[in-house]
Amino acid sequence: MFGHLVRRHIYGRCVYAVQTRTINVDSSTKLGFPCAYNDEETKKILNTINEQEMEELYKYNISKYRLKKIEGWRKKFGSFLSLEQVLELDGFGVTVLRKFYDSIVHGPKEDAAVAPKAIKRDVKFTTPLLSAQMVPKISSCVSLHVGLDYVTWAHFKLTKEQPTALAGWNSYNISDRKLHINELIRNVTQMNRLIPAADVYVVENPPVAQASAMGSAVQTNINVQRSQLIGMLMLMLANRASPFTDGGSSLSTDGTVGSNVFFLKQYLSARLFGIFVGNERVSSEEVIRSLMERQLAPNEETLESVQSRLIIPSGLKIIYEENDSTEREFLGQSLLLGLTFLRLCIFKCEDSLKIFRR
Structure with a gap:
C-alpha cells in the first residue's frame, strides 16, 4: 500500500481516505512517460x-x-x-x-x-546485379519502356569527365493488345532492327503474374502480353554482340558470367523523380520539360560529377514536342528509366541513393 487508511466521521457515516505517497510528477506526462x-x-x-x-x-x-x-x-x-x-x-x-x-x-x-x-x-536495384567490374567499361546504354500501346527507348552516351548525352529516342506502336504469338515475334523482330546498339539494355521488371480477380481478365491478358513482349525483346538484345557476354570473357569475381540486359525494380524511376503518388505512377511530362529546360537532376539535387548532367540536343526536344501526349508520356518514361539506372547503378549519386535507404 502507498499509504494507510484514515477513518473519518462525516454526517454519521464512516469514510476512509487514502493518504498516498508523494510522487514527483514534474517530469511525468499524461501519456505515462516518466522523463x-x-x-x-x-x-x-x-x-x-x-x-x-x-x-x-x-x-x-x-x-x-x-x-x-x-x-x-x-x-x-x-x-x-x-x-x-x-x-x-x-x-x-x-x-x-x-x-x-x-x-x-x-x-x-x-x-x-x-x-x-x-x-x-x-539495396539492390537490378536483376541481375551490375558487377563493379562492368561499371567503368560502360559507355552507352539503352533504356526501354513497354507500355500498353507503345514500346519506347532512350539511347545514352557516356563519356568520362563529360555530361551524359541523350543520343536518341524513338517509339514503336503496337495497336493490338491481343496479338497472336506469331505477331508478337514479328513486331519484336522489327523493333530489334530499330533499337540502337549499346553496351547495356535496361527495362523495368514486368508486373508479377497473379491470379486474376473476377472482372480483371482484360488486365491479366495485357500483363501477359507485356511480359511476353519484354521477354522476347530482351532475349534478342541479350544475343547481340557485347564485351560483357561474348565467350564468357567477362567473368566477375564471384564467377558469374556478365550480362548486357538488366531488369530494374518496378517504380524506381517514379519514386526517384517524384511521380509515384499512392500506388500509381503519374505523368512524367512536367519532369521531362523541367529536365529539358534546366538540364538538372531530379528535384534540382546537387550533381556530384559532370557526368551526372544530361544534355538533350535541340533536335530531340523537337521530336518530343511533335508527338501526341500519349507518345510523349512513353518517351518520357523511357528517359527517366535510363536516368534512374545511370544515377543509381553507374554514377552512384548519393542524393539519389539516399532516397532508397530510408
Whole structure:
C-alpha cells in the first residue's frame, strides 16, 4: 500500500481516505512517460529527432520501421514538441522510447555506427546485379519502356569527365493488345532492327503474374502480353554482340558470367523523380520539360560529377514536342528509366541513393 487508511466521521457515516505517497510528477506526462532527462538532455533528444536526417538516426537504438513512423510525422506535422509526443506513433512504447532516447543521450554503440553502411550494401536495384567490374567499361546504354500501346527507348552516351548525352529516342506502336504469338515475334523482330546498339539494355521488371480477380481478365491478358513482349525483346538484345557476354570473357569475381540486359525494380524511376503518388505512377511530362529546360537532376539535387548532367540536343526536344501526349508520356518514361539506372547503378549519386535507404 502507498499509504494507510484514515477513518473519518462525516454526517454519521464512516469514510476512509487514502493518504498516498508523494510522487514527483514534474517530469511525468499524461501519456505515462516518466522523463528522467534534464533540460540539456531533453533539448539534445528533441534536436536529434527533429533535425537529423533519417539515415543518421539509424545509428541509434531504433528499428527501421519506427524510423519510418518518425519520418511520416515530421513530414505531416513538423517537429516534435515534447519527448512524450513520440508515444503517439504506432509501435512506440515506454521501454522502446527509453532505449532510443538513452542511445541519443549516451551515444550509439560502436558497432551501430556502421549500420548505415550495411543498409547501403543491401539495396539492390537490378536483376541481375551490375558487377563493379562492368561499371567503368560502360559507355552507352539503352533504356526501354513497354507500355500498353507503345514500346519506347532512350539511347545514352557516356563519356568520362563529360555530361551524359541523350543520343536518341524513338517509339514503336503496337495497336493490338491481343496479338497472336506469331505477331508478337514479328513486331519484336522489327523493333530489334530499330533499337540502337549499346553496351547495356535496361527495362523495368514486368508486373508479377497473379491470379486474376473476377472482372480483371482484360488486365491479366495485357500483363501477359507485356511480359511476353519484354521477354522476347530482351532475349534478342541479350544475343547481340557485347564485351560483357561474348565467350564468357567477362567473368566477375564471384564467377558469374556478365550480362548486357538488366531488369530494374518496378517504380524506381517514379519514386526517384517524384511521380509515384499512392500506388500509381503519374505523368512524367512536367519532369521531362523541367529536365529539358534546366538540364538538372531530379528535384534540382546537387550533381556530384559532370557526368551526372544530361544534355538533350535541340533536335530531340523537337521530336518530343511533335508527338501526341500519349507518345510523349512513353518517351518520357523511357528517359527517366535510363536516368534512374545511370544515377543509381553507374554514377552512384548519393542524393539519389539516399532516397532508397530510408
